[in-house]
Amino acid sequence: MLYQSLKNSQYQVNFYQAVIQGLSPDKSLYFPNTIPKISKEWIKNILKYDIQKIAFDIIYPYIENIIPSKILESIIEKTLYFPIPLKRVYNKTYVLELFHGPTLSFKDIGAKFMAGCLEYFLQKGENQQITILVATSGDTGSAVAHGFYGVSSVEVIILYPSGRVSNLQEKQLTTLGNNITALEILGTFDDCQNLVKTAFLDKTIQKKRTLTSANSINIARWLPQMFYYFLAYQQLKEKDSKIIFSVPSGNFGNLCSGMLAAKMGLPVYHFIAGTNINDTIPRFLKSGKYYPRPTHITLSNAMDISNPSNFSRIWHLYEKNLFKLQKKLSSYSFTDDNVLEAIKDVWKEYNYMLDPHGAIGYMALQEYLKYSKDSDVTGIFLETAHPIKFFDKTPKILQKNISDNQFLNKFLNKEKKSIILTNDYKKFKEWLLKK
Numbered sequence: 001m002l003y004q005s006l007k008n009s010q011y012q013v014n015f016y017q018a019v020i021q022g023l024s025p026d027k028s029l030y031f032p033n034t035i036p037k038i039s040k041e042w043i044k045n046i047l048k049y050d051i052q053k054i055a056f057d058i059i060y061p062y063i064e065n066i067i068p069s070k071i072l073e074s075i076i077e078k079t080l081y082f083p084i085p086l087k088r089v090y091n092k093t094y095v096l097e098l099f100h101g102p103t104l105s106f107k108d109i110g111a112k113f114m115a116g117c118l119e120y121f122l123q124k125g126e127n128q129q130i131t132i133l134v135a136t137s138g139d140t141g142s143a144v145a146h147g148f149y150g151v152s153s154v155e156v157i158i159l160y161p162s163g164r165v166s167n168l169q170e171k172q173l174t175t176l177g178n179n180i181t182a183l184e185i186l187g188t189f190d191d192c193q194n195l196v197k198t199a200f201l202d203k204t205i206q207k208k209r210t211l212t213s214a215n216s217i218n219i220a221r222w223l224p225q226m227f228y229y230f231l232a233y234q235q236l237k238e239k240d241s242k243i244i245f246s247v248p249s250g251n252f253g254n255l256c257s258g259m260l261a262a263k264m265g266l267p268v269y270h271f272i273a274g275t276n277i278n279d280t281i282p283r284f285l286k287s288g289k290y291y292p293r294p295t296h297i298t299l300s301n302a303m304d305i306s307n308p309s310n311f312s313r314i315w316h317l318y319e320k321n322l323f324k325l326q327k328k329l330s331s332y333s334f335t336d337d338n339v340l341e342a343i344k345d346v347w348k349e350y351n352y353m354l355d356p357h358g359a360i361g362y363m364a365l366q367e368y369l370k371y372s373k374d375s376d377v378t379g380i381f382l383e384t385a386h387p388i389k390f391f392d393k394t395p396k397i398l399q400k401n402i403s404d405n406q407f408l409n410k411f412l413n414k415e416k417k418s419i420i421l422t423n424d425y426k427k428f429k430e431w432l433l434k435k
């Protein structure tokens with residue numbers, strides 16, 4: 001399997017190169033050259049397979065002999081070590097809980113898988129030591145930090161905006177130590193991102209360190225997200241109905257992996273992308289015009305993105321044809337008020353607690369079903385974070401119902417260790433070169 005740059009199909013690399021490089025040399029995203037097909041027979045037999053086999057069969061054609069099967073099996077085992085349950089909320093509406101990993105967001109899955117791949121590549125000695133630089137508004141940084149914790153050939157440096165992440169998020173970023181360093185930047189998330197971007201282009205730094213990023217642009221973080229779409233299908237009783245996935249979306253990596261799973265042969269009738277008021281994609285699907293607006297801060301902060309990088313992959317998957325894409329994907333946007341209402345309603349009606357991101361997935365599904373003329377549809381929305389992660393954003397009267405103190409205590413009792421820097425690039429560079 002080769003991967004091509006979405007801008008220029010001349011750039012073709014294998015799995016190893018695509019993972020190490022992250023972005024292609026023309027600063028575009030890598031995409032598989034061909035999409036492997038899963039047979040109808042395999043789908044029919046899915047109840048006979050264990051989680052390991054499902055994950056292995058799906059990912060193997062994307063990697064082939066670049067990672068030996070035994071190693072790939074052990075990477076999968078270390079990735080999928082927590083439950084990913086599909087639960088009925090009511091009738092034919094299900095929730096897929098993706099938050100049972102160490103940092104309570106779905107990003108744990110991609111981050112751990114990517115860490116396993118990089119660890120293997122570095123042990124093989126093709127690169128000795130790698131530095132991962134991540135700017136985070138909260139969830140990415142902690143998932144990457146936990147994924148790579150203890151992988152000695154990888155040094156992780158996380159930049160986060162001081163005072164702008166939740167208490168629990170900050171503890172998850174700053175209490176690990178070992179090969180993880182947290183830089184607390186006196187500035188915004190955009191400042192953090194600019195420092196990282198400038199460092200990637202800096203020749204002096206490149207001479208000293210091999211830098212890699214770890215966001216969903218990297219195929220090793222993006223592809224394994226397909227696993228849980230198949231695992232949801234395996235758990236679903238109504239396998240013959242029209243299955244719809246509703247995905248709360250920011251950078252659109254999660255949704256895009258589901259769409260890739262469907263192209264491989266997973267029977268999915270339709271996809272829905274829920275967004276907050278950063279609504280570039282719902283507007284695009286209506287008008288065919290792509291024009292991002294300035295990013296707004298919302299309660300679902302992991303989705304505060306107005307120019308989603310993975311959309312180019314979705315666009316490519318549907319041959320840059322708006323009509324074809326509209327047939328497979330609907331998209332709706334929601335305000336913070338909508339989110340708070342939904343959290344209250346769903347708790348009152350069904351005794352289920354949503355987080356602000358999952359709430360958008362839930363509402364998007366409801367919106368679609370309101371207009372759908374299809375009978376026999378089964379809807380699955382993705383719950384991408386545990387509600388406790390966004391405790392302070394939950395309506396006050398409901399906070400007492402979020403009880404999972406074992407999670408809280410694990411992080412909250414540890415001591416925060418961060419290095420405080422301003423948003424001045426020169427200082428950051430000085431620090432990075434000295435370290």
Ligand SMILES: *Cc1c(COP(=O)(O)O)cnc(C)c1O
Pocket residue numbers: 105106107139140216248249250251252253254255302303357384385
């Ligand atoms: C990152 C994140 C999202 C958005 O996922 P994308 O793949 O960027 O669309 C949604 N919810 C939570 C909780 C997240 O951390």
